[in-house]
Amino acid sequence: MTDVKKPSLKERVKSAMKGAISAVANTLQLDFFAKFKGEDQREIDFPIDITGETVWATQQQMAALFDVGIPAISKHISNVYGEGELERAATLSKLEIVQSEGGRSVTRSVDHYNLDMILAVGYRVSSKKATEFRKWASQVLKGYIKDGYALNGRRLSSDPAALLRLAQEVRALRTSEKAIYEQVREAFKMSAADYDGSSEEARLFFARSQDAFHYAASENTAAQIVLARCDAAKPNMGMTTAGNVMPTFADAKVAKNYLTSEELRTMQILGEQWLLYTESMSMRGKPLTMARLLAKLDELIGVHEYPVFPGYSGALAPRRDQHVREQLEIYRKLSRNLPAA
Structure with missing residues (x-):
């Protein structure tokens, strides 16, 4: 049997990065956030894209979520694209965020990755925190998005009826096959x-x-x-x-x-x-x-x-x-x- 030479990691990453220029820059107005709260009490707000039925996260957010450095997150993302596990156009978007720089608020267009990529990176990190997030996302988040609920803590706290409906839907939740x-x-x-x-x-x-x-x-x-x-x-x-x-x-x-x-x-x-x-x-x-x-x-x-x-x-x-x-x-x-x- 003839051995097929596999591309090196460097070649796969280089190939994956080739399509970066053609990535579509979308500015989405995301008003709702899903709050993930870990066992160690860390909290991260993920913007929800109701239309796209997903959430988005920056590399910085994923690094905080999985407790690893940003370079590690970047490497995993490159590998996911390089190995053809996910498509760049379907999982990457540029979203505008407001951040503090030198004491002033500045709006920047930053790369965000959707839920599929967040989970793909989590599996590769293979840590307790990744498992924790996988359970939260698959059992709760996708169901919330599918049923059109805005996961804004203040909104649910001020609307007991919405909270009750949400609880009822969660009990009936079915993750897609x-x-x-x-x-x-x-x-x-x-x-x-x-x-x-x-x-x-x-x-x-x-x-x-x-x-x-x-x-x-x-x-x-x-x-x-x-x-x-x-x-x-x-x-x-x-x-x-x-x-x-x-x-x-x-x-x-x-x-x-x-x-x-x-x-x-x-x-x-x-x-x-x-x-x-x-x-x-x-x-x-x-x-x-x-x-x-x-x-x-x-x-x-x-x-x-x-x-x-x-x-x-x-x-x-x-x-x-x-x-x-x-x-x-x-x-x-x-x-x-x-x-x-």
Whole structure:
């Protein structure tokens, strides 16, 4: 097998920084803030972008949040971009802030990074503070934003009815399956002692773990879900996440797009339980192999009395792709009044 030379850290960082000039400078008027209060009583206000459904943080804020230096934060951000984990255009924005300089207030345009980047940096720092923030953000913050609540302490304190509604919504909160599974993927990467992101073993590892979650929720693998539910005769081809637009092939072959709210909830519950386990192992310095991680995942699913994935009986991906193409062609013919994707 021919070894593929990986780009050096310097090359990846240089490549990541190339797009800096093309970053769009947006000036957003953010009137609401989410206050994070750590166990050590440190408090940081994060501006909320209700329209974009995210929060923003400067490198300085992330350094304070994770208790590391700004150069370390900058390095992690460069690596995230360099490795293609996140896209610069989707996670970076220039926001105006007012700061004190020489005894006077000055407005500066400063780079801010959204919640996806904050969490990506947090996973790489892999500290107690990062874990603390991850729990706060995934369990509370995204739900608040999704439901349109302004997390301004003064506002909630002065409006008991709003506070009560907020408490009721928090109890009913459901983190998106995508967010949870991305966190699970990061936990797998951090915990597996033999993990190599470029290897075929790692690809199979993630495919197997993903199917374990899908099977627990629906008793079907990802490919089986698509084969059973992708149907041109149904609205949006059977997808539960699509809007009134023509589905694309990329959308139609993703199993999670067909899951019910109950199935997504099951994946969320198992994902959260799995994160607690991997965090516990990481905090105690106990590395695990990919095989051991998969075995533990099956154990956890069984303990919660969900169906445990029995293993593959054959390759279904080619059949899935062909089925999606056929159904998509039929759906487009039946929906000529809709614009093609």
